Amino acid sequence: MGSLLGLCLGKAPTSSQLFLFFALGTDVQPGEEMEVIVEETISVRECLKIMLEKSGQPGDMWHLRKMDWCYEAGEPLCEDATLKELKICSGDTLLLIEGKLPPRGxxxxxxxxxxxxxxxxxxxxxxxxxxxxxxxxxxxxxxxxxxxxxxxxxxxxxxxxxxxxxxxxxxxxxxxxxxxxxxxxxxxxxxxxxxxxxxxxxxxxxxxxxxxxxxxxxxxxxxxxxxxxxxxxxxxxxxxxxxxLQKEENLGPQDVLLRTQLRIPGERTYGPAEDLVWDTARGWTAGSLRQSVANFYSLPVEKIEIAKYFPEKFEWLPISSWNQQITKRKKKKQDTLQGGPYYLKDGDTIGIKNLLLDDDDDFSTVRDDIGKENQRQLGLGRKKSREALRAQSSDVFSNAGTPTRSRGPEASLSIHVGSFR
Incomplete structure (x- = not known):
């Protein structure tokens, strides 16, 4: 009761067949998908040939990818495997992508x-x-x-x-x-x-x-x-x-390559980036990193402040000795820059502030202000779109004339928990 059935042209697929959608490229618009019914035992190569013929695409310089749950192209499908082996199900969408896959291996x-x-x-x-x-x-x-x-x-x-x-x-x-x-x-x-x-x-x-x-x-x-x-x-x-590179390098497993930038005093900007190879043999600690940065720039370790940059958020997170005053038990667990909130890795950008010339707490730049404002405007636009879509959906349901079920009077709920002492 209440189910919606669709009447489609063509003979229904058998228990050994798959009903699939397919489209060209990755930028798929609603209504552009084509349909095909194939045997689940055929190979991806045979399925690709059928789809190319149905879409009228010449040549064989194509390969198939499955559309994932977020409507993006997944990994290329192995042409020698069957649809059943790859667990392709009826209703899945396959994407025809230009470019022939390299041979196995x-x-x-x-x-x-x-x-x-x-x-x-x-x-x-x-x-x-x-x-x-x-x-x-x-x-x-x-x-x-x-x-x-x-x-x-x-x-x-x-x-x-x-x-x-x-x-x-x-x-x-x-x-x-x-x-x-x-x-x-x-x-x-x-x-x-x-x-x-x-x-x-x-x-x-x-x-x-x-x-x-x-x-x-x-x-x-x-x-x-x-x-x-x-x-x-x-x-x-x-x-x-x-x-x-200007010269050959040989990084060991304990070396971490960081991009360091010295902040220009009195300005919201940084000097040219320089590569710093940090030896983590003594541990991924904030103190070890600060000492390495101080040695690299020939500055007193107590006269510098450092911060990691998160470009996707346009934010700087100061790296200080924030865990020196906690207990040894917690310090052993938390005093590592590999874990949260820093997740330090090769290629990360580290900003350095010389406290002898600049005692400002701010690490941000004008570019960060612009990036955050753009993100805020984008978030507001998405919120308005969701609100408009929600309002449109409520109008559709309100105009549909669907009878609503009357609610009964509310009653209080009491829960009695026994004593287990």
Missing amino acids: FLKVPMWWYRPPGPSGQWASQDLPSHAAPQVSSRQAVPTRGAPGHVPLEVSLLYLGDVEISEEATLRELKSQSVLIWHVLHAMVRAMALPFASGLAVQSPALLRAWAMESKRPSRLLRTNGCRLKEYKLGRRTEICLEP
Whole structure:
């Protein structure tokens, strides 16, 4: 009683068949999905062929991904596996994505060039020309710009291309293939006589630092050049960016690479970012980090304040000796910057304030103010949209004429709990 049934054209699928939706690309709009009925025992390759024929797409340079619960494309589906083995169910939506999957045991890794801001980053401080990237790929250079006066937190990325490589290959071999692509790009840039061409040369793969990316930002540092790619567990959606170095580095498992920025006294901005290698052999403590920062900048440890930057929130969290006055039992459990609230890792930005010249408690910048205001406006817009949708839904139900069930009178509720003493 009360169920809604839909009458659809075509013969109903049998118990061994699946009714699936599919669409082209990842930007799927409501009503653009197509439908197909296939046997659950067919392979993903056969299902892909059927969907390409029904959608009228030529060629075979496509692969399938399943739409996940948040309406985004998931991991690519293995073409040799059957739909039943992958637990594809009736009603699922599959996405036809351009690009053929690499053979089993191979990875197709999107590679980016990353130049952090600072004195050595000659073209990170300016926008890349829009006509440079299309000659290399359909993707454009992606400069992430901040407000004027906040250069250290900019990120500049240039897409190099996709590298197809075996999972058994080492990180050094991946860097070598990327350098070959980069030399081609460098030659093209020099031929175009662009002003930043002199800062693009790479002499050796050993002068490259590799990062796994998340949300178009360097996230996880890939340390050992001789380590095989499969040991990093990159996955099929991982993107990697390469950062040029002035000299070779050999980071150990106990070393943490941090971006440090010295705040300019009297101004809400920072100087150029510098790399600090923090040895955590003595523990991930606030005191150890403060001492390392003080030694790096030749400042008294009691005359500095440090804070970690959270770019997604535009906030700075001071790292102080907040746990010195608690009991030893709690200190042993809490005195680690790996856990909350800091979750310190490679690539994090650390702001340093020299108390000899600046005793202000504020670490924020003008860019942070702008970012927070944009987030607030975005939140207000979403709230208004939800309220409008809620009001529209209530109007629909109120005009539907559905009889409402009258509620009985409210009565008090008493709960008696027995004594177990």
